[in-house]
Amino acid sequence: MAADEPAGNVNANPVLDQRPADFLAPRFWPTWLLIGLLKLISRLSIRNIQFFGRMLGKGAYHLLRARRSITRTNIRLCFPERSALEQERLVRASFEANATGFLEAAAVWFNDLERFRPISRAYGLENLENAIAEGKGVLLLGGHFATIDLAGALYNLFANADVMQRDHNNPLFNYYMTRGRSRYCQRILNRGGLRGALRSLKEGRVVWYATDQDYGRQNSTFAPFFGVPAATITTTSKIAARTGCRVLQFSHFRNIGGYYEVHFSKPLTNYPSGDETADATATNKLLEREILRFPEQYLWMHRRFKTRPDPAEPSPYKVVKKKKRRPRTAVANT
Template sequence: MVTMSKKPDYTPGEFQWSFLLPQYWGIWIGIVFLMILAILPWAIQYRLATFLGNLAFNKLKSRRKTTVRNLEVCFPEWTPEQVQEHARQVFIDQMIGIFETLNAWYCPHWFKGRVTIEGLEHIQNAQAAGKGVLLLGTHSTLLDAGGYLCAQYFEPDVVYRPQNNPLLDMLIYRCRATIYAHQIDHDDMRGLIRNLKEGHAIWYSPDQDFGLKQGVMAPFFGTPAATVTAHRRLLKISKAVPIPLYFYRTGDLKDPRYHVLIEPVVDNLPSDDEVDDATRVNQIIERQLRIAPTQYMWFHRRFKTRPEGFEEIY
């Protein structure tokens, strides 16, 4: 997930007096509104999320079409009715994830007594041996709520893409600062490698299609997909170890519980075969997503890169 973008001409998280100009008033009003939503009782939050998720599913036709197509490709055993049902739930889970993230930012006490973790010793053992940890995760609908769950047990760093709007970027950066030990710009490869060499645990999601300039074609749920390989270089240079990480919601939405799953170190990654490495990482992601299929951002075009000879998906 190493892409090039224009560098912001401001320090992340830094307040600027220009943020008080009228052009930013709409964002300030929006932030106050979100803070109000964050203090609502969960029963109201999840009902609002369900309403908004259904609304988005019905109105965002392009995203809905992409979601349905992704599910058809990845879960061919599902009937058309099951695909539609799960696709709708993807949008609902995304909206629920927004409220969960607001809770993580503004009302973190809501998660007290709701979180469990499995496999923490894998990170602890790696760091005790002086190794950095590259946490192989996914673009979960839980968003930053997942980072908050992890932060209850260890200090995670995160790789992020700066927002185009500087005020929005400052606000999100400051909210995330209450969760993550360090936030690393996705273009700051030196900072990322430095933190890995210093023994940090960094959440990294190699699960999106960035084309073949940054990856190779490897099977994802049995279908060839452009798969990033940047993590191989990071692991080689930093001598860090790859550890799969997954977090998800369980139970009744009226009284949810959250679980963080940390798996053992992936052996022999990187190897000498980048396609084999990409295939193994995709298999890890597949295994994770089957735990809670609708808690993933399926509205991204995971199979958009189709080289000559490969069937078009969308």
Template sequence: MSDFSAPTFRLGFLHPRYLHTWLGVGLMYLASWLPYRVQFYVGRGLGYLMHTLMKRRVKIADRNLALCFPEMTPANRAAMVKENFANAGLALFETGMAWFWPKWRIQKHFTIEGLDTLLELEQQGKGVLLVAVHSLNLEIGGRGLSEQTPGVGVYRPNTNPVYDWFQFRGRMKRNIGVDRKDVKSMIHYLKEGHRVWYAPDHDYGRRRSTFAPLFAVKHACTTTGTSLLTHAGHATVVPFSVVRERRLGQYRVKIDPPITDFPKEAHAAAVITNQAVERLILRAPEQYMWLHRRFKTRPEGEPSLYEGI
């Protein structure tokens, strides 16, 4: 096991240099008690403002869509990007919902589909690698799923210790927290029959990665951690998605059937993983995090796909 320990409150958190963090989290808490309808429309409005101000992020999102869906027209991409920013603004409020809402209020807004899959694997004593993508509503989706079936959350510590403390408390209400670099602990929990949440859809750099197709991009830098965790932890890979439905205030977590015969070879596993990632994203592409440079790492000799951005 690792030396990682959960963040705890310290008197130093009361230093004036953290005042902005306390005010920000305080606003999140107060906003979380507003009616959902109010948070929904104010969040989307904030997203439209972000779309106007964050020109570089708009270009990155548009470039990602052009790379992944070359058949999409510029007008359709522009509409998708604008909707994506509206979802990004709403995500700020959904974070407060996830951290501060009581259990009954979370459950009121959630439908879980395919939970029997996880319960059956639990009865068999099988560890599960729950593969997700970075949907903009993943924060509240994770809370919704954890109220039904807790797991192990892969956790990235924040450099701001006060925010890190709030973030950990909010995300790990029902889950065990593990540092994302703590591979040994993840494997340990999988061997013990736990469910470990894992999002392999970002570009994490060359270390422990390979280049596999993702949508129309032939060489997408893809972590090999999925294969490592699955086979070292004797686990079953189960993808799941979180989608905000058209009906106001309703979210659906869909748990897919297990991926059988998951490859041990790293590149083959990355190909299968990215196919699952594509399927999850396409359930609500406007709700996916297109704002980051997903294809920033290129094979040796290939130029940047974000030249000029």
């Protein structure tokens, strides 16, 4: 199989029925340029991909003013004990780590996954294997770490999983993203519906589900995240209650040596407990523990605290407006 060709997907995704020729309109030309650039970069060595990722992150820090403001707010709220200088260093490091993750995603979308085996390590794999052996299905609680796409490929080196996905707004980029992920995911499940996830778990399969973003007040409860009340979805404990599956924390990082590692926790005990807020608090606490391994590799650019317990409470995020250029005044020739 060629590196660019997707493997057969057990659960056919309609996105994969599309063809590149469906995206020839001029509005897609900038995306085609991006895809071509990502393909070129993906052919580089891992060290060079990481280098260009850091350079991209340095540029993004200066250019993406709104995301920089969100990141500063999140880090200030979650790490109030750190000095202003330490917080700003973490902001910069987070941009570099996440930009590197974006290029690493391209590396697994367009390459043979075996190139990553010599530089990957799995910890707690026995926890996953024991949970699978029980035959009740396994729900992996993920987080939006910088290596989120790369982790899917690394996971496939050790086991197989179905993945909950939220489609990208750009249909061409979404096509290549889904196509790339289908090479290492058994099934790609639409995040909007849980029927596929429930079916997979009842079949004894493994489902990877990132639950750490703010999806609004509906189906959420407020639980502390680094001490700040955060809207946390209750779907996780509901899935566990309906299927009887085992629930494990799954995390993944780029370590100091530039290598990659994935971690599987032991199954959560007393979960679900019957108390949705207590369950959300427990999963947030697990996520905090994993974030603290490499805090710069978490996706701090997301407005994690946009929904507040009191609807009248103002958002902690400042609105960053683009500076308006002053109109040039005509100067009469004398």
